[in-house]
Amino acid sequence: MGGKGSGGHNRLTDTEKKRRGTFRAAESEAVFNARAAEKIITGVFLPRVPDPSLPLNEIGKAKYVEFATLLLESGKLTKIVAEDCERYAVMHQQMHAKLEAGKMVPQQLLNAMDSLSRRLKIAEDAPPIANPNEKKRFNGVGFSNNRASPIRLRPHRPTGTGEL
Structure with a gap:
C-alpha cells in the first residue's frame, strides 16, 4: 500500500495540523487508518490446493x-x-x-x-525474469548525443577573418 496517488504519502500528523490550525476531525489519522483497515482482505485461506470440483481433462x-x-x-x-x-x-x-x-x-x-x-x-x-543488475541492451537508445558516447562531435571553429 502507499505510493504516489494513494492519498497518504504527504500527510501531516494530527499534532502538526493542530499546531498550524488546519486540523479537522474528519481527516484525522484515526479516520484515515479506519478507511485503510476497510481495504484489508480477510477470509479463510486454504492450506493446500483443493481438488477441482469440475470434470477437467x-x-x-x-x-x-x-x-x-x-x-x-x-x-x-x-x-x-x-x-x-x-x-x-x-x-x-x-x-x-x-x-x-x-x-x-x-x-x-x-x-x-x-x-x-x-x-x-x-x-x-511473479518473480522478475531478467537479472536486475545486468545492463540492458538498449538502455542508451533514444538520446542523440549521450554524455557517455564514445563518439565526440567536433567543436565549431570559425574559418576566415569574419569580414564580408
Whole structure:
C-alpha cells in the first residue's frame, strides 16, 4: 500500500495540523487508518490446493494446479479464487480443444480468459525474469548525443577573418 496517488504519502500528523490550525476531525489519522483497515482482505485461506470440483481433462487439470499453486504460494488461495482457477482451466481446456480441431479460438473466449487472469492477479507477485543488475541492451537508445558516447562531435571553429 502507499505510493504516489494513494492519498497518504504527504500527510501531516494530527499534532502538526493542530499546531498550524488546519486540523479537522474528519481527516484525522484515526479516520484515515479506519478507511485503510476497510481495504484489508480477510477470509479463510486454504492450506493446500483443493481438488477441482469440475470434470477437467489432463490439460485443464494441469492449468488449474499451476494457477492454484502459484496463488497458494503467494498466500492468496481462497475458495472463491480456487473456483476462478477452475473456470480459467475450463476455458483453457476449450481453447486447446478448438486449436486441436483446427478451428479458430473465439475472441470472446480469449477476452474472458484475459479478464479472469487479471482478476486472479497471478502476475502481480511473479518473480522478475531478467537479472536486475545486468545492463540492458538498449538502455542508451533514444538520446542523440549521450554524455557517455564514445563518439565526440567536433567543436565549431570559425574559418576566415569574419569580414564580408
